[in-house]
Amino acid sequence: MFNKDEIKKLAKLSRITLTDEEEESLSKEFSQIVDYVSELKKVEVGVASDTDTHKNIMREDSIPHEKGVYTKKLLDSAPSTEKGYIKVNKVLSKKTNDS
Amino acid sequence: MTVKDYVAKIKNKTLGIEESIRPFLEIAEKNNKDLNAFIEIFDCAPQIKEIKKRLDFGEEMPLVGVPIAVKDNILIEGNICSAGSKILEHYIATYDATVIKKLRDAGAIFIGRTNMDEFAMGSATETSYNGPTKNPYDTSRVPGGSSGGSIVSVASGMSLVALGSDTGGSVRQPASFCGVVGLKPTYGAVSRYGLIAMASSLDQISPSGKTVEDVEIIFDQIKGKDEFDATSRKYEEKNTHPVKKIGYPKRFLEKGVDEDVLKNFYASVKKLQNNGYEVEETEIPYLENALALYYIIMPAEASSNLARFDGIKYGLSVDTKDSIQDYFETRRNGFGKEARRRIMLGTYVLSSGYYDAYYKKATTVRYALQKSFAELFSRYDALIMPVSPTPAFKIGEKASDPIAMYLSDIFTVSANLVGIPAMSVPAGTVERDKKALPAGLQILASHGNERRLFEIGKHFEQV
Numbered sequence: 001m002f003n004k005d006e007i008k009k010l011a012k013l014s015r016i017t018l019t020d021e022e023e024e025s026l027s028k029e030f031s032q033i034v035d036y037v038s039e040l041k042k043v044e045v046g047v048a049s050d051t052d053t054h055k056n057i058m059r060e061d062s063i064p065h066e067k068g069v070y071t072k073k074l075l076d077s078a079p080s081t082e083k084g085y086i087k088v089n090k091v092l093s094k095k096t097n098d099s
Numbered sequence: 100m101t102v103k104d105y106v107a108k109i110k111n112k113t114l115g116i117e118e119s120i121r122p123f124l125e126i127a128e129k130n131n132k133d134l135n136a137f138i139e140i141f142d143c144a145p146q147i148k149e150i151k152k153r154l155d156f157g158e159e160m161p162l163v164g165v166p167i168a169v170k171d172n173i174l175i176e177g178n179i180c181s182a183g184s185k186i187l188e189h190y191i192a193t194y195d196a197t198v199i200k201k202l203r204d205a206g207a208i209f210i211g212r213t214n215m216d217e218f219a220m221g222s223a224t225e226t227s228y229n230g231p232t233k234n235p236y237d238t239s240r241v242p243g244g245s246s247g248g249s250i251v252s253v254a255s256g257m258s259l260v261a262l263g264s265d266t267g268g269s270v271r272q273p274a275s276f277c278g279v280v281g282l283k284p285t286y287g288a289v290s291r292y293g294l295i296a297m298a299s300s301l302d303q304i305s306p307s308g309k310t311v312e313d314v315e316i317i318f319d320q321i322k323g324k325d326e327f328d329a330t331s332r333k334y335e336e337k338n339t340h341p342v343k344k345i346g347y348p349k350r351f352l353e354k355g356v357d358e359d360v361l362k363n364f365y366a367s368v369k370k371l372q373n374n375g376y377e378v379e380e381t382e383i384p385y386l387e388n389a390l391a392l393y394y395i396i397m398p399a400e401a402s403s404n405l406a407r408f409d410g411i412k413y414g415l416s417v418d419t420k421d422s423i424q425d426y427f428e429t430r431r432n433g434f435g436k437e438a439r440r441r442i443m444l445g446t447y448v449l450s451s452g453y454y455d456a457y458y459k460k461a462t463t464v465r466y467a468l469q470k471s472f473a474e475l476f477s478r479y480d481a482l483i484m485p486v487s488p489t490p491a492f493k494i495g496e497k498a499s500d501p502i503a504m505y506l507s508d509i510f511t512v513s514a515n516l517v518g519i520p521a522m523s524v525p526a527g528t529v530e531r532d533k534k535a536l537p538a539g540l541q542i543l544a545s546h547g548n549e550r551r552l553f554e555i556g557k558h559f560e561q562v
Contacts, residue, residue, distance in 0.1 A: 007443075010446055010450075013450065014402065014430075014439075014442045014443050014446045015409075015427055016430050016434070016439050016442065017428065017430075022436070022439075033394065033501060033505075034444075034447070036502055037394050037395050037457065040388060040392060040457070040460055040461060041456060045385075045464055045467040046467070057329040059329065074412075077190065077191065077193060077412065077413035078411070079416035080416070088425070089422040
């Protein structure tokens with residue numbers, strides 16, 4: 001059901017690299033799992049809605065805490081920082097391989 | 100030793116905090132190498148010192164000195180919290196989870212962080228980057244999972260009580276495999292703030308202990324509304340009559356269950372009947388779809404939650420000098436196989452073209468399942484089922500067969516999908532390889548009716 005190309009595509013969407021061997025085993029396992037959960041397609045339900053059980057809970061759109069009190073702590077967790085900013089590799093360049 | 104006895108001894112000054120906690124730490128030091136319950140055992144001296152100071156000030160602490168083991172996906176400020184994953188191997192928690200804050204206020208002592216399946220994805224505590232945890236009843240077998248480390252710490256006397264998390268049975272199933280009590284509270288009864296999310300509409304922080312009373316005590320300390328978790332609610336005690344009528348889905352549970360596990364379940368039915376409960380067969384519409392439902396909704400939510408691990412903000416970061424490759428390489432190196440499998444499965448069921456057929460369909464069947472449980476609870480005070488179709492299986496036995504592993508959760512996932520409380524209580528043993536292995540009885544009640552579970556559970560453990 002799932003061939004290696006489909007697995008490759010899903011891995012790319014998921015931002016995950018797989019080895020050749022993993023692509024092989026995952027295409028088999030994926031077919032089994034998707035087969036299993038596909039039984040749901042046959043299930044008939046009447047009109048069901050979540051409106052009687054679920055509602056949105058919002059908080060006031062205000063300032064939750066004093067500015068900057070957590071900044072140092074959180075930046076300390078980041079792999080790379082510069083002048084109070086999180087630093088990443090260049091996102092845009094002339095030649096991009098994310099096409 | 101129960102929590103009540105333990106706390107009473109310290110309050111009456113029969114025993115000091117050090118002497119009280121020492122036996123647990125000694126067992127942990129001695130047995131952790133073999134059982135691998137803890138990823139890290141904390142130096143408890145600073146916590147003990149702090150509690151003593153508070154005692155000297157005359158502070159009343161309901162859990163004074165109680166040693167608690169904490170699953171490695173619940174944040175304790177200043178300690179590593181890795182969720183059993185290499186991607187967070189060196190991550191240091193920047194704040195306390197709400198449950199940790201509450202237990203700290205109550206005087207508890209956190210003795211270590213416990214092993215778990217990576218990101219709580221598993222039913223055997225085998226997928227941790229830290230290696231598998233062993234079942235104390237037979238070390239060639241799994242303890243169940245994903246909260247295997249927490250449960251083993253309680254079962255083997257390394258801690259008095261423990262916190263785990265239960266998304267589809269991750270506390271109840273290992274509790275069943277290791278002969279302890281595990282409670283999955285009503286969705287929203289306990290704050291999830293500071294719990295590393297797997298599937299947000301299913302996750303609940305869940306206590307375990309050796310007795311129902313111990314679990315009830317911990318539940319009462321951690322429950323309630325929290326402004327940091329919008330899905331948490333004020334816990335309102337229901338004014339309910341004593342439990343009388345209990346139902347069980349006979350047709351459903353006779354499929355694919357080990358013969359002796361089924362026999363064990365019917366022995367529990369008899370036991371409850373002999374104690375004055377009316378126990379009868381019933382049907383739960385859509386229950387047979389629960390596992391398929393779970394394996395669509397859970398990976399969908401997990402893939403969204405795990406998108407945050409990008410190597411930029413915290414955790415493992417692989418530098419390839421190219422920002423898009425940084426994501427791919429960080430996640431390839433940081434996530435284990437099961438995590439990657441579930442992320443991809445979630446990505447699939449949410450992707451355009453498949454969303455309606457899988458995810459959207461699953462949400463409608465989920466409401467149908469919720470409605471069918473609601474209807475049943477208008478007729479029954481509680482429901483019972485086995486916890487898992489088998490006792491503890493061998494380490495590695497199901498590791499290469501995801502469907503076989505997933506079937507281990509067939510009786511537990513419905514409580515998470517519906518949001519109701521469910522508890523696993525020890526119900527005797529079944530024999531494998533001439534060893535007696537525990538099997539649990541699962542009791543389920545309607546939303547907010549934890550007290551009913553405790554009532555039946557206490558009765559059940561006395562007879």
